[in-house]
Structures are given as C-alpha cells and as structure tokens.
Amino acid sequence: QVQLVESGGGLVKPGGSLRLSCAASGFTFSDYYMSWIRQAPGKGLEWVSYISSSGSTIYYADSVKGRFTISRDNAKNSLYLQMNSLRAEDTAVYYCARDKGGSYMTFDYWGQGTLVTVSS
C-alpha cells in the first residue's frame, strides 16, 4: 500500500532553517511527480512546491520562492524540502503528496504531515 511519511518538523527561530523529508513506499516513486502542501493552524491548504519525477522540473508558490528548495532522491525513495529564512507565517503542518499521474494538481495520496513552528 502507498505510504508517505514526513519527518523533520520542529520549533525553529525566525530566520532559521529546517529540512523536511518524506519517505515513500508501496509504489514506484521515480514514476511520480510530488508536491509539498502546507496548512497553517486553523487555516486552509496552500500548495508550496512541486517536482517532476526526474527532478528536472520544479515549481514554487510565490510565498516561498527564493527561500525553499524542493528535491528528491529516487534511489532512496525520498522527497525533501529545504526551508531557509523561515518566517512566522511559515508555521504550518507540512504534507507531502503524490501527484496522480496524468492530472496536474491532483493529489491522490498524502502523508500524515509534520508540524513546523517558527517562533522566537
């Protein structure tokens, strides 16, 4: 069965950095585009970043462009999000999600999420 397990969240000071990881299993990871999506406490979902199956094509939301870097290691079945220059407004649960093949911005499997708190 498809599983996505995020890790790496925690408490970080404004301006600090954090690296999130997402371990994938139960499917051929290298065949699928992947995304990071976040949800601030009590708020809605916000798409953050998207990476193609090979890693050659990457997109970011304007709110994180220049600060966050998405990457993947297909040999390790893992997705990453390097977050730098963190701000209070980056506080959220971060989900990794699999893009349903052949349908942009359609996320058919999600991890359980990892909480990132940016506070002094």
Place this chain on the structure above:
Amino acid sequence: QSALTQPASVSGSPGQSITISCTGTSSDVGSYNLVSWYQQHPGKAPKLMIYEVSKRPSGVSNRFSGSKSGNTASLTISGLQAEDEAGYYCCSYAGVSTLGVFGGGTKLTVL
C-alpha cells in the same frame, strides 16, 4: 494568485443533499478541467474525493459528485451521512506560471 472562493460553511440534515461551490477565474477553474476536491477530518490528512472536475477515485462513494460551469466548480454530496461532516477543499490547476491554487475550505456540518 488568489485562493479560490468557497463558502465558509454549509450544513444539511442526514439524507439531504448539499452543494459546495468553488469560484475561480478564467485563468484557473475556467480554463482547465483540472479541478479536484478533498475531504479533511480534524487532525487528519486530506483525502481525494473528486478529480478532473467530476471523476471519482476508486473507493469513493458515488454520493459524491462534481461539476463545473464557467469559472465555478461544485461538489455535491447526496444522502448526507454523519461521517460526511468534515472540511472540504477545492483545488485547480492554474497554468505553468502559478501551477495551482486551493480554495479557502468549507466546513460541512451534518445537523
């Protein structure tokens, strides 16, 4: 890119039908048949309920249906059940410059 517009809340009694709207623009909902809907129970990850406007993933009840007219997509839940009480989010592809945008979410209460 602004979020898609959804009503903050809707409610219905068991057995009734409800519809949740999702209004975008000609740059997103109106231009692509790539609208998806997600159900989220408190403390849980979202679950895909509808994709490509009106398609249901395997395992999703046929009580859930989707449609689109112009810049507005809609999710209809028929035969409401207590377990349908949750948050619902729409999402649309918005082209290569923005990629995608979510709606603000709608809380469904089953009375």
